[in-house]
Amino acid sequence: MSYYEPKDLPRFSDMGKFNPELWKKFLDWYTAATSEEGALTKREKSLIGLAVAHAVQCPYCIDAFTQACLESGSNMEQMTEAVHLASAVRGGASLVHGVQMHNVAEKLMM
Amino acid sequence: MHFEEALSKYNLDLDPLSLETLQVNVGRLCNQACKHCHVDAGPARTEIMDRKTIDRILDILRDHPIANLDITGGAPELNPHFRYLVESAKALGKHVMVRCNLTVLFEPGLEDLVEFYVRNAVEIVSSLPYFQEFETDTQRGKGVFEKSIKALRMLNDAGYGQEDSGLLIDLVYNPVGAFLPPPQESLEREFKRELDHRYGITFNRLFTITNMPISRFLHFLQRTGNYETYMEKLVSSFNPAAAEGVMCRSLISVGYDGRLYDCDFNQMLDLNLNHGAPHTILDFDFDRIVNRRIVFGDHCFGCTAGAGSSCGGATA
Numbered sequence: 001m002s003y004y005e006p007k008d009l010p011r012f013s014d015m016g017k018f019n020p021e022l023w024k025k026f027l028d029w030y031t032a033a034t035s036e037e038g039a040l041t042k043r044e045k046s047l048i049g050l051a052v053a054h055a056v057q058c059p060y061c062i063d064a065f066t067q068a069c070l071e072s073g074s075n076m077e078q079m080t081e082a083v084h085l086a087s088a089v090r091g092g093a094s095l096v097h098g099v100q101m102h103n104v105a106e107k108l109m110m
Numbered sequence: 111m112h113f114e115e116a117l118s119k120y121n122l123d124l125d126p127l128s129l130e131t132l133q134v135n136v137g138r139l140c141n142q143a144c145k146h147c148h149v150d151a152g153p154a155r156t157e158i159m160d161r162k163t164i165d166r167i168l169d170i171l172r173d174h175p176i177a178n179l180d181i182t183g184g185a186p187e188l189n190p191h192f193r194y195l196v197e198s199a200k201a202l203g204k205h206v207m208v209r210c211n212l213t214v215l216f217e218p219g220l221e222d223l224v225e226f227y228v229r230n231a232v233e234i235v236s237s238l239p240y241f242q243e244f245e246t247d248t249q250r251g252k253g254v255f256e257k258s259i260k261a262l263r264m265l266n267d268a269g270y271g272q273e274d275s276g277l278l279i280d281l282v283y284n285p286v287g288a289f290l291p292p293p294q295e296s297l298e299r300e301f302k303r304e305l306d307h308r309y310g311i312t313f314n315r316l317f318t319i320t321n322m323p324i325s326r327f328l329h330f331l332q333r334t335g336n337y338e339t340y341m342e343k344l345v346s347s348f349n350p351a352a353a354e355g356v357m358c359r360s361l362i363s364v365g366y367d368g369r370l371y372d373c374d375f376n377q378m379l380d381l382n383l384n385h386g387a388p389h390t391i392l393d394f395d396f397d398r399i400v401n402r403r404i405v406f407g408d409h410c411f412g413c414t415a416g417a418g419s420s421c422g423g424a425t426a
Contacts, residue, residue, distance in 0.1 A: 010342070043296075070285070073292030073300060075242065 004059045012060070034068075043072040050079060051086035111345055113410045120350040124359060126400050131178040131361040133421065134159070134167060135374060136189040138366065141214055144237075144250045146284050148324040148378050151184040159366040164191050166391045167364060168198050174396050180361070180421065182209040182374060187220055200230050207233035209421075212261035213254055224268050233278040234270060235317070235421075236262075241304040245286045262311045271313040280315045282423075288336040290347065290416045291318035294424040317423030320344075322375050322412040344411035352418025355425030358404050364391060372404045374421070375412075381405045 016023030034049055035042065046068040053061030069079050117124060135149070136159040143152035171179060179199045186192055186208055199206050208227070215223050227234060238258055239249045246255035262271075262279075269275040281301060285291050298316035305311040321327045323341060331337040358372040362383065368391040371377040382389050387402035418425030 006339075041296075043292075067289055070287070070289045071292055073297050075240065075245065 006063065009060045009063055041072075043069075043074060046072045047074055047078065047082045051082040054083050054086040055090055113406050113408050113414075116345070116348050116411070116414075117353070117406070120353070122350060122353055124353060124356060124404060124406075126402060126404065127359045129174070129176055129360065129362060129396065129400050131180050131357075132167070132171065132176050132364060133180040133182060133361055133374060134195075134364045135182050135366055135377060136164075136184070136186045136192060136195070138184045139188045140184040140211065141188065141217055142185070142211055142251055142254065144326075145330060146249055146321045146327045148322045148327060148375055149184065150325045150378070155184065157366045158189055159191070159368075161191050161194070163366070163368045163391065164195050166368065166394075168195070168202070170391060170394050171199055171204055172202050176204070178205045178207065180207050180209070182421075185211050185214045185217075187214045187223060188217070193226060196226075196230055196232060200232075205233065206230065207235055209235050209237075211250075212236045212238070212258040215261045215264065216257060224264050227265075227270075228268050228277060231276060233280070234265065235280045235282060237282040237284065238262075238301075239284050239286050241301055241308065249284065249286045259309050259311065262305075262313070263309070266311055271311075278314045280317055281313050283316055283318045284321055288321075288331060288334070288340045290343065291320060291419070291424075293417060294318040315423070317421070318417070318419070319421070319423065320412045320415055320419035322409055324375055324378050324409055341408070341411070344415045347415035348411060349414055349416060349418060349426055352416065352424075352426035353414040355418055355420065356410070356413050357420035357422065357425075361421075362399060368392065370394070370399075375409055376405060376407075379407065379409065381407065 013023070013027075016027075032038075034045055040048070046065055049061070050065040050069050053065045066079070069082075111119075138149055138151045138155035138157045139153070140147075140149075140151035140155065141153060170176070179195075181192070181195065183189070187210065189195075196206055196208070214220060226232075236258070237250070239246050243255040246258065247253065250258075265279055266272065268277070270277040270279040283291060283297060283301070291297070294316065297318060301316050302313070305313070323331060323337070323344070328337070331340050358376075361373065363371040363374045363377050365371065365377050369377075370383045370388060370390060371381065372383060376382075382405075383399070383402060384405045385403035387398050388395050413419050413425070
């Protein structure tokens with residue numbers, strides 16, 4: 001058995017079992033933020049969700065947002081580019097901390 | 111949940127509304143073998159409608175107020191009596207649409223097909239799953255995209271898809287895999303923009319059609335472990351508004367051998383018209399057909415999921 005099972009994704013609503021009130025609040029918020037057309041289209045939201053899913057490395061989210069992207073009309077080039085964007089931001093986030101390293105080293109070194 | 115249970119849950123009574131369209135499958139022979147094809151059509155198929163059956167269909171069209179003849183296959187143009195059927199139906203004043211796969215225009219002996227279509231003002235409905243090669247060739251076979259673009263240019267040059275020409279060409283989008291189609295309206299805008307920008311191609315409407323869990327696509331779902339999740343998606347996406355608009359309420363389907371069905375999907379599942387309705391064109395009875403009960407099965411969830419699906423695209 002793996003910690004991550006695809007069949008667990010549809011069981012997400014199990015999280016409402018012991019605190020339905022908070023679950024409902026989360027679900028309303030999640031649905032409005034990810035699935036409803038607003039200032040962003042559903043397609044734009046799906047691509048952002050896909051990028052974030054990779055940044056937080058959540059297999060459930062990758063599964064859900066890959067489907068959402070395909071069902072909102074994105075193609076593989078666009079989806080791959082979104083993953084590159086997430087990866088580049090993650091890589092950049094590490095690299096920009098090099099400035100901290102420089103600051104510390106400058107203070108310590110003669 | 112079974113389909114009939116879903117109808118009961120929403121108090122839906124999907125009786126026929128009319129009989130506006132006779133959809134005739136003139137054979138399963140095709141020059142392509144697409145991965146999603148519910149007909150399992152291909153170059154090795156031999157089932158072809160004969161002249162006698164076509165003549166009976168023309169009798170039915172002549173004697174009844176059925177406005178549209180929708181010709182499908184296989185590749186309908188490979189039936190030797192295809193042109194006779196089209197010309198005779200047009201002479202009866204019927205609106206004729208043909209589900210043309212585009213690549214058939216390059217088959218030997220069919221070089222004058224575009225001219226034939228123009229002469230008869232046939233509405234052409236053609237599959238093009240995407241405006242890029244990768245997706246199209248993945249679903250429909252290597253080289254299909256390039257040929258399809260060439261065919262669309264020929265049709266555009268002949269007047270199809272041009273404003274005020276009266277010559278209609280509609281494109282059909284089927285998902286390239288186990289997922290639902292995007293919203294039809296926004297996808298049509300994107301197809302129009304991209305096909306014009308990339309290839310200078312214009313067309314009239316885009317129909318989004320859900321892949322049905324039947325035949326070749328069913329085998330794909332089973333082979334790749336997608337069957338259960340795809341069916342769950344179809345069931346959980348049941349849309350009562352889409353169900354109200356299912357095509358079997360205004361259409362019946364005729365098989366190559368003259369048998370009658372509620373739709374082309376039921377035809378492939380061998381689910382004949384039932385509940386007292388005639389089984390073949392030989393005992394065609396307009397009133398009994400309009401007052402029949404439609405034969406439903408769990409595959410019907412494919413037509414009622416999300417924005418719905420029919421041979422004319424989304425239904426909700």
